[in-house]
Amino acid sequence: MSDDPDYLGRLRDYYARHRVLPSYSRIGGLLGFSSKASVAKLVGRLQAAGYLEFTADRRLKPGRRFFERSVAGSKVAAGFPSAVADDLQDDVAIDQDLVRHPSRTVLVTVKGDSMIDAGLLPGDRAVVERRHTAAEGDIVVAIVDNESTIKRLAKERGRFVLKPENKAYPILRPKELEIFGVVVGSYRKYR
Amino acid sequence: MSDDPDYLGRLRDYYARHRVLPSYSRIGGLLGFSSKASVAKLVGRLQAAGYLEFTADRRLKPGRRFFERSVAGSKVAAGFPSAVADDLQDDVAIDQDLVRHPSRTVLVTVKGDSMIDAGLLPGDRAVVERRHTAAEGDIVVAIVDNESTIKRLAKERGRFVLKPENKAYPILRPKELEIFGVVVGSYRKYR
DNA sequence: TTGCGCGGCGAACGATCGTTCGCTAGCATA
DNA sequence: TATGCTAGCGAACGATCGTTCGCCGCGCAA
Structure with a gap:
């Protein structure tokens, strides 16, 4: 029941569908922002965290960690299955891994x-x-x-x-x- | 020694590097066009051929055939193994495939x-x-x-x-x- | 030889882009 | 309570975007 908007997840979903990142205003619409300025700040955060980057000509592109997936452990606490996901060990990018x-x-x-x-x-x-x-x-x-x-x-x-x-x-x-x-x-x- | 400019190939290379398609002017610079209009026509051709598409909001995105690679069988021509290598080349395809x-x-x-x-x-x-x-x-x-x-x-x-x-x-x-x-x-x- | 389709050029235009600035609200710390 | 930090809003701005239109030069078929 997290109210975490999971902006990154939704961006990844969009990218998985379209293989392209949307413009700031579309990101805003997609994530529920009404101001592009908010998007700019979000992008800044994601960039600092390594999920997004810019091309030489300042076009938004996926960063190193954009394709990482979390690895779930096998422990399940108290029969509550979402705990499996909480037991995340680390993130792996399948491509780089292979x-x-x-x-x-x-x-x-x-x-x-x-x-x-x-x-x-x-x-x-x-x-x-x-x-x-x-x-x-x-x-x-x-x-x-x-x-x-x-x-x-x-x-x-x-x-x-x-x-x-x-x-x-x-x-x-x-x-x-x-x-x-x-x-x-x-x-x-x-x- | 073909003088085919292989525009599509160069677009794919760019995409493989950046995971994003450039703007029309960048495409122009990339492919040697000096007019965005030429790019527009090229994009039209590639779109008609299924290599490019547009999102609902008219943003350029890779089409179905954009990720196509010649599917090499198990035959190896004349003992020259590189024929096998014409299979999928793209490392990232793995992640996107899965x-x-x-x-x-x-x-x-x-x-x-x-x-x-x-x-x-x-x-x-x-x-x-x-x-x-x-x-x-x-x-x-x-x-x-x-x-x-x-x-x-x-x-x-x-x-x-x-x-x-x-x-x-x-x-x-x-x-x-x-x-x-x-x-x-x-x-x-x-x- | 003429005509025509095609690929590319160049300029102009309105639309959209991303940035910037000042603002508010919430929350944690002191 | 006061202080700051963070997330988001809203408006304005210049830059860049993709489209459009008319033009040119080449190759090919009639």
């Missing part, structure tokens, strides 16, 4: 169920950092016979092999093995 | 392996949209005995039950069942 080197990072759609025991289902997006070397145990995107495939990189008698994480599939022992990149993360949408 | 209603969205860390067959491993982050109702078949965060738990919502003789996706776990038939939110996505980091 992508460390944007210019070298690519998304690859997972095909097939050969990595299902590693939690990679068909249709999942794998976050792949491109590079030509990988370590034993890494999940890699490899090029075999002009096809890309996602497997666990393992060693067998001093040779690198590709291990599916699904007992129904055999270990691959390709003559030529080219590493396309290393899987550093993955995500999926439900429904 | 989170539809920022103000109602929370991250919850998955505990235990009871949902492992649904691809939810311990430590995974579940993207949860907070709400008190859910449909049969949804993966939900529910509150049972003052603890939050992630399970598949199912129906059994007209009653809602919580189904783990792991044969080692029993179906939960709690007397009291409170929905905390619906899992709309998940992601994980490797290493």
Whole structure:
């Protein structure tokens, strides 16, 4: 029952819908302000907190923390479920969390169920950092016979092999093995 | 060596950097136009093609196709891996893909392996949209005995039950069942 | 060769923008 | 009670916005 207007939340919702920030007067209308001056002050606060920034030409843009999400803990106090949200541990920006080197990072759609025991289902997006070397145990995107495939990189008698994480599939022992990149993360949408 | 100015591409680059579209005059400067009228016409073309849209209050915003990227399959042309890289390039697409209603969205860390067959491993982050109702078949965060738990919502003789996706776990038939939110996505980091 | 569509130019215009300033009301501290 | 701080209001202002209109030059098809 908080009467916190949650201005930031509403701005984020607007942005999620439109991928653009509205003008000060629209923000005012959106948040219930009747004066643009109030908006200016709010923007100042949000900017100081790192949620908003300005481009070089003074156009409003989302700041670093704009895309952060709060992480809820698992404790639930006294059967009151909103307490789950109060148990917030910290804020995480999904993108920054998953992508460390944007210019070298690519998304690859997972095909097939050969990595299902590693939690990679068909249709999942794998976050792949491109590079030509990988370590034993890494999940890699490899090029075999002009096809890309996602497997666990393992060693067998001093040779690198590709291990599916699904007992129904055999270990691959390709003559030529080219590493396309290393899987550093993955995500999926439900429904 | 195309002399195609690739206006759209440069607009996308700007947007990727700033998460905001510039004004007509800035677009002009950016793309090498000296007249805003030219920009207006270009915008008209891009709008007709579905790359740009306007909000209800006529503010320029990215259109449906603005975030399109060529969807690369698993084929790798002539052993040249960069073909795979033509997939999604945009780091931020991840967040925007997963989170539809920022103000109602929370991250919850998955505990235990009871949902492992649904691809939810311990430590995974579940993207949860907070709400008190859910449909049969949804993966939900529910509150049972003052603890939050992630399970598949199912129906059994007209009653809602919580189904783990792991044969080692029993179906939960709690007397009291409170929905905390619906899992709309998940992601994980490797290493 | 003429005509026409298209992409871009340049200037002008009213609308909207964000800023600024002084003001009020509430709340916490002293 | 007095003091300040914070959030918001309301009006005015110059700057910038996006639109509009007429114009030009090029390429292509008749």
